[in-house]
Amino acid sequence: MIKTGSAHIASLRDGREIFLDGQKISDATAHPAFRRAVASVGRMFDFHSAPDNRALMTFETETGTLANRIWQLPTSYEELKTRRRGLEAWTELHAGFLGRAPDHVASCISGMYMGLDQFELYDPARARALGDYYRHARDNDLYLTYVIINPQADRSKNAAEQADPFLSAAIVDEDTSGITVRGAKMLATGGIMANEVFVTCIQPLQKGEERYALSFAIPMNAKGLKILSRKSYEAGAPSVFDNPLSSRFDENDAVLYFDDVKVPWDRVFVAGDIAMTGRQFHATPAHVYQNYQAQIRLSVKLKFLLAIARRTAEVNGTTGFPQVRETLGQLAAEAAMVDAFVTAMEAKGSFYGPYFVPDRHTLYAAQTLTQQLYGKFITSLRELAGGGMIMLPSSVHDYQNPELAALIAKTQQSPAASAEEKVKFYKLAWDAVGSEFASRHAQYEMFYAGAGFVVKNHSFRTYDWAGAERLLDMMLASYSLADEVAQPAARAAE
Numbered sequence: 001m002i003k004t005g006s007a008h009i010a011s012l013r014d015g016r017e018i019f020l021d022g023q024k025i026s027d028a029t030a031h032p033a034f035r036r037a038v039a040s041v042g043r044m045f046d047f048h049s050a051p052d053n054r055a056l057m058t059f060e061t062e063t064g065t066l067a068n069r070i071w072q073l074p075t076s077y078e079e080l081k082t083r084r085r086g087l088e089a090w091t092e093l094h095a096g097f098l099g100r101a102p103d104h105v106a107s108c109i110s111g112m113y114m115g116l117d118q119f120e121l122y123d124p125a126r127a128r129a130l131g132d133y134y135r136h137a138r139d140n141d142l143y144l145t146y147v148i149i150n151p152q153a154d155r156s157k158n159a160a161e162q163a164d165p166f167l168s169a170a171i172v173d174e175d176t177s178g179i180t181v182r183g184a185k186m187l188a189t190g191g192i193m194a195n196e197v198f199v200t201c202i203q204p205l206q207k208g209e210e211r212y213a214l215s216f217a218i219p220m221n222a223k224g225l226k227i228l229s230r231k232s233y234e235a236g237a238p239s240v241f242d243n244p245l246s247s248r249f250d251e252n253d254a255v256l257y258f259d260d261v262k263v264p265w266d267r268v269f270v271a272g273d274i275a276m277t278g279r280q281f282h283a284t285p286a287h288v289y290q291n292y293q294a295q296i297r298l299s300v301k302l303k304f305l306l307a308i309a310r311r312t313a314e315v316n317g318t319t320g321f322p323q324v325r326e327t328l329g330q331l332a333a334e335a336a337m338v339d340a341f342v343t344a345m346e347a348k349g350s351f352y353g354p355y356f357v358p359d360r361h362t363l364y365a366a367q368t369l370t371q372q373l374y375g376k377f378i379t380s381l382r383e384l385a386g387g388g389m390i391m392l393p394s395s396v397h398d399y400q401n402p403e404l405a406a407l408i409a410k411t412q413q414s415p416a417a418s419a420e421e422k423v424k425f426y427k428l429a430w431d432a433v434g435s436e437f438a439s440r441h442a443q444y445e446m447f448y449a450g451a452g453f454v455v456k457n458h459s460f461r462t463y464d465w466a467g468a469e470r471l472l473d474m475m476l477a478s479y480s481l482a483d484e485v486a487q488p489a490a491r492a493a494e
Helices: 005-011 035-049 051-057 077-092 102-114 116-122 124-139 274-282 286-316 322-347 360-389 396-400 402-411 419-433 436-447 452-462 465-476 481-493
Strands: 017-020 023-025 058-060 066-068 144-147 170-175 178-185 196-199 214-219 225-229 254-264 268-271 350-352 355-357
Touching: 005 035, 035 051, 035 077, 051 058, 051 077, 066 124, 077 102, 077 286, 077 322, 077 355, 102 116, 102 124, 102 144, 102 196, 102 286, 102 355, 116 124, 116 274, 124 268, 178 214, 178 268, 196 254, 214 254, 214 274, 268 274, 274 286, 286 322, 286 360, 286 419, 322 360, 360 419, 360 436, 360 452, 396 402, 402 419, 419 436
Parallel strands: 017 225, 144 196
Antiparallel strands: 017 023, 058 066, 170 178, 178 254, 196 214, 214 268, 225 254, 350 355
16 A cells, blocks of 8 residues: 555544643644644655656565555665665655654664564564564555664663663563563654554663563554653744744654553564564664665755755855865765765675675764764854854744835845845755754764764674785785895895
């Protein structure tokens, strides 16, 4: 089934328990804190279901039906590239500002499915549950979010050592029908707009923490599941003109609390096994496939930010300044680097069974460098703009006052844009670079892949050290001290 936007939006009116500002939200699709973001996701589904986009956005499943390419399992280099082009087109609809758009967790579940052999070794029943769930989510065009991190609490202690052993989501009971889960998980980015949530733990677990070793998927309206939303940036951005990004692409983040939620066995992929909780990500293509999607998204986002940088110089009339061209050239090189990383992951890809997957170390190299890049990129945009992003009309309401509108037209001058065009552009630029929404994105890009030391350790763990050492050893073997000592003696003998 290929969903339309209206069908997806209707599917969110399911009685889920969302809490914001001390109130329970009865319908997120109509609430001013969420409705425009929901509509933006609806437009994504309209795009992928449009007849003209079927070839770009869908593929034929083994049953002959069409499914969104986010669920595709490439069996060749060409199929991997074809899927990427679909993901790029989808991402362009939000310029990369929906970090947990439907293609992210779909990539995770698809990568786990590629590694079904690992689940078979663990437990054939759990492997069947995963296989059935992949097909269910794919064939029903579901939007999934995930929660894979425990609440921070006292970070000097593990989950089992916290004052409340059920602060973090854990198995509190198990019977023939399934498991019961109690506790919290974060961050359900996009959860307000998602159909279901994948729940697990990506953080390393220790012996004695078996109750936290879980992996399952449930609908967002499951009985006992509470969605505790953070502050809504959309709610504080009633005007699209004043805040064109935060008013439409605030995907929201939330803590999920599981108040003794019952999860049937056909939705459980891991239960109580610490080793398999880690292996589901790193022994299968899941972690690589989901973060490959994230790098595709980031490459689109940087292209968008690069365009803001160039337009800033044009609006300010500084494009010809050598120092400005130097900055633009640097930013262009960095954006091209991320794009090159994506294509390199594909070109260096390899087979996992019948599936062709991106290169693991190239991915982690990209994450290591881009985690450091985003903040630097944003700072460069600030430097190019100077005060232009700040000295703007207070709101769109200023234009309703003829006297103020005339003053705006006089004071907001540019050699490359009308006063209205300049204000419109700089409102967008500020929303991308300096607003509270933009600040959240700076934090997100720093940590969505994990803390810096975690990402760098992935790079360390997966690099071809043996190949590098062979090169070093070959060079060391090409000369010796004995040769140096022997040469003078040989010359003397002559």
